[in-house]
Amino acid sequence: MNRLNSIALLAGGALVAVAATGCSSSTKPAAAGPAASSATTPAGAQNTATPSAPNTAAGGTSALSNGSTTAPAANSSAPSTHAVGGDAPTSAPAQNPAPVSHPLCDNAKLNASLWQDKGQPPTNPVIAVKNTGPTCMINPIPYLWIVKSPTDASDQLRPLVPGGTPGTAKPQTFLSGTTLYAAVDLAPNSAPDTATGYSYLEVTANPTKDSSGKDVQDLRLPVTINVSGPKLGVYATNPSNALNALQYSTTLES
Numbered sequence: 268m269n270r271l272n273s274i275a276l277l278a279g280g281a282l283v284a285v286a287a288t289g290c291s292s293s294t295k296p297a298a299a300g301p302a303a304s305s306a307t308t309p310a311g312a313q314n315t316a317t318p319s320a321p322n323t324a325a326g327g328t329s330a331l332s333n334g335s336t337t338a339p340a341a342n343s344s345a346p347s348t349h350a351v352g353g354d355a356p357t358s359a360p361a362q363n364p365a366p367v368s369h370p371l372c373d374n375a376k377l378n379a380s381l382w383q384d385k386g387q388p389p390t391n392p393v394i395a396v397k398n399t400g401p402t403c404m405i406n407p408i409p410y411l412w413i414v415k416s417p418t419d420a421s422d423q424l425r426p427l428v429p430g431g432t433p434g435t436a437k438p439q440t441f442l443s444g445t446t447l448y449a450a451v452d453l454a455p456n457s458a459p460d461t462a463t464g465y466s467y468l469e470v471t472a473n474p475t476k477d478s479s480g481k482d483v484q485d486l487r488l489p490v491t492i493n494v495s496g497p498k499l500g501v502y503a504t505n506p507s508n509a510l511n512a513l514q515y516s517t518t519l520e521s
Contacts (some may be wrong), residue, residue: 376400
């Protein structure tokens with residue numbers, strides 16, 4: 268082989284070797300490729316991965332990974348303090364206590380006296396009855412005899428009253444330590460047959476069917492009175508109202 272043929276053969280071998288090396292470097296082995304689970308997501312595709320558990324934010328809301336918030340669920344175990352839809356309350360309303368019942372007033376604890384205002388004529392005395400005992404029930408009008416003296420029962424007189432007999436009307440509450448007033452008019456009209464010489468009022472403050480002579484209190488008038496058509500009014504809480512009540516006394520008490 269001559270020198271020129273040797274050079275040509277060497278050059279051709281080098282080209283074949285270079286060509287073989289370039290071809291093998293362009294192909295990657297299968298083992299070197301990426302795993303199927305880590306494949307690249309195509310551009311524009313929506314992220315469908317489940318977000319991680321939300322972090323609780325201050326103020327009681329939960330912050331999601333995408334920046335939105337959601338209010339916490341209501342505590343279903345908390346008791347409700349309001350009726351729903353106008354329902355009746357769960358607790359029953361308090362019942363009114365039964366009315367207090369008081370006994371009839373004991374005449375021994377009712378002190379009677381005469382009250383006379385300045386400028387008031389002696390023919391208009393006012394009977395004042397003070398309750399020195401406990402709160403009790405008293406009839407609305409006292410029982411009254413007009414006499415010349417406690418020892419002289421002759422010619423005793425009875426007054427006109429506002430329709431009825433004492434002891435038949437409904438009793439009223441008489442508070443302990445208070446005073447009731449009942450007015451008397453001994454001479455509402457002048458008549459030729461005016462009875463003369465009356466000096467006492469005999470009063471039973473709380474007349475009942477069980478009243479007796481021991482319940483009578485003798486009240487001496489300031490002067491001796493000539494009596495004509497006398498009247499007795501119902502109890503009132505002050506003397507002025509007691510005097511005004513005399514206008515309703517038109518019935519003879521039996």
